[in-house]
Amino acid sequence: MLTQILTFLIFFAVVGCILYGRRLIRTEKVDAVFGNPERALGGTHWVIVGSSFLLLIWLYYSWDIAKGFYPKSANELCQVAKVNDSLLGLKYQFPIEEREFKSTSQIKKENKNLKLIQNEIQNSEELNSQQKTILVNYISKTNQLIPLLTNEDLLEIETQQKIDDITGKINLLTENFQKSDYPFETEQELNERLKAVDEEGGWGITKVDAGSGSIENTLEVPLVPATYRGLKFHTAAQELNLISDEFFKLRNHNPQFKNKIKELKEEIKSYRKNLSDSEEVASTYAKNIVKIARRIEFASIYPPNALDQMQAAIIKFDNAQKKEQGGLRLIDVFLFPAGTIVASGPSCSEQGSGRWLPKPSDTFNKFILMSKPSVGYKDIPLLWIQMVDVSKMIGFILPDWIADILPGEYPVHSKDGIVKQNFKGGVLKIVTGDFNLFKVPVPYGHIWDSFLRVFLGLVFGILIGVPLGLFMGLNRFAKGFFDPLIELYRPVPPLAWAPLIISVLGIDNTGKVFLLFMVSLSIMIISARAGASGTQLSKIHAAHSLGASKRQILRHVIFPNSLPEILTGIRVAVGMCWGTLVAAEFLAGTTGIGFVENVAKKYFQYEVIWITIFIMGMLGLLFDITLRKIIDKTIPWRGKG
């Protein structure tokens, strides 16, 4: 329902905005010539068109529009797919979707293989002429097997009858299929079917497995035919399966062929038995010839015209079922772009763009589900608050060795089995956070962890990078000393460090934050240095002549001057950090957006993958907007000096 409304809204928004935009072009009086940036100002309506377009493409290629407007179409297409699936094996035998008969292509292929092996044998230096003659003889015998199968006169009456029988069955099915009351369904059957449909649910429902706390994959396409048209195809598919099985059990083996191949097999077998170990090459060739003979035996090779009627029957049925699809075919073509519903054995699935591009509605539902703190992902919520005692933070901040360096001993238990606390023990309790104070809410969850990692990496990068960069911009020693180091490590992609991180820094946050720190550090150094060395000399001279100290010059002239560069550097670093974060969290992790994506990939949870992508996009945007606000607030002089 929501999808339908949304689709219409988007449609009207796009049309309206385009009309508005065109009217604006006609009526607007702009003197600006081409190349004047003023021509790119404004244009909110184009923003609407752009984002609507994005959403429309998503809705369209994820087949959400089909789901919104024709919720039963997937189920019906599933039944059609069942028919196609049953027909497929039969169809491959004929030049319906292929260029030639399966028999023809198989004969061609085996003739080629026989010729190949014959050439090999004749050119072989390891075989003597006697062996060559025998082997070539086997080849020609194998070759002679084929006409035995393709000769119409040799086709047994029994086989012919069976072929006619199968053809008759297909024709009967075609005839019945076109009748309006096919298949006949009693009231009871109808009720049972509708009940099953009800139990199965609709197209793309998310199910929560409360037991394991994980989100199971959605039931993609309901299987039980929900409509009468669907039932028709479903029944026909079942009948076709039986017919197809019957055909593939059938072998065109007449007595002459059977005798010949038996003879050949035995001949080769006895020949191979009599060969000594040194004649292994000949034995292998003989074995390969038998393999070809057996392939011919198992291939469904028939005389050229024996199956003509069957082919006609199949084509007739195919046309009938296509006709019966009616409007469904249009829906399939236009609303299921880049793929369709495919049946495979008992199950139906979306194959094509609908598979890896989850529907906006499903994604949204799943996101709501995951946002619930009780569901989350792998038992951890995306973003939630937990009450943490302040003592834990104190314990984290205070180093434990404070207790160790105090004089005295830690308490020892007495004879009565009682431990009496002393001062040193009390201090240890405080520095390890083993006491109760009061609780404060602290955010936690995947998003918070990722955010914190980026934030810490960035803060450390700024704290070390900016002073170092300024120093390098102002001091010859610093520049010379640090330059080789920085220049060597800067071009290395941060992920190149990744394989070392686990071994050196372990799997905790340290390693991930360090990776992000490496990213932000080089950017901060470069930008701070460029800012410092880019300060206009006249301003420094002016400050000097007014009697400013070195500190004052640094604080009031150089630093404000390099601030624009530094803040731009931070913006770049944020983007880079997000890029690296995902890879860092792929390494080893229990939390974080990258971890969620990595695990979702392993379970083919496409909705979750897209959710993580959106979350990362949103967080990146949030960071960037915040920074832009900070820039506007702190350096209003940017671009005006």
Place this chain on the structure above:
Amino acid sequence: MKHINKQGRGKMKKIISFILGCFVALNLSISVANSAANEVRVAYFLEWPSPNLEDMMKKNFAKALGVPVKWTNFTNGGAMTDAMLAGDIDISYSQGLVPFINAVKSKAPIKLVDVAMEYGMGGTTCVTSNASGITKANATELEGKKVAVPLGTMAEYVFDESMKVVGADRKKMDIIQMDPEEGAAALVSGDVVMACLFGGNSIKAATAVGSRLLTVQEARDAGILGIDITSVTTKFMKENPGMLRTFIEVTHEANARYRAGKSDMNSMSKASEMKVADMKETLSGFKFLTPEETKQSMESGNLDAFLKGMGTPRGNVDTSFLPL
């Protein structure tokens, strides 16, 4: 004014036709099906030896199938599924059962047609570090500690089953998603107290600083068993049933040859990129089933129990290609 207007309209038309063109091109390009098989593309693992790799080296598969066979090595079963869905692989040999189950649970159109091998905890196991002092006896101490598990692989299954055996609660542990090599490194550095892993080199690295939670024999007694399978895309199965049958037949011939002790170990070791001695050790933990045993396993034996235990949707196993 009029001039600009005209220009604008022309541009508009161009944009619209460009977009429509893109639509049509995209829709067409994805729906073009690749027709009859001119070669068969098979996925396999390195460092995971099997008798039929000898036939791979000697190009016996190509001879038996009548078309060229292209072998591509993969690092995990999930990637095999991805490649099969993208239409780049027809048959996956020795895909782990867990990745296969994950794939069919997400409705991937692939089918299980053969059991490649069964193996004990020799090839996939959980190792606890000696420093932690955790053994089978006090395994509940794992709760609240960090363990490395490659999620979505056979090792996760072995982990789950082992925890049931020793009576520890998985939910109380801090499970870290790590591939075997990293898991081994984390165990060595002491970041985790237990790592579940597969692959000879990783297990070697891990057992250097730790010991197996369950011995191979204990795991076997507890019924913990790894199963690798042969899976195939539904499309290939429908299109070339004969080739699939031959592929499985050649594989079982190779298995029979191995059981009879006639396999060419050198070419196998070359194919799996392992030293002969290491490969023999790995192989000793594998059990290659006969076609009869395979059918039994698929219909009512280990494989069937495994699939049922993992809640796999039915109808994805096909025994009709076994050479019986």
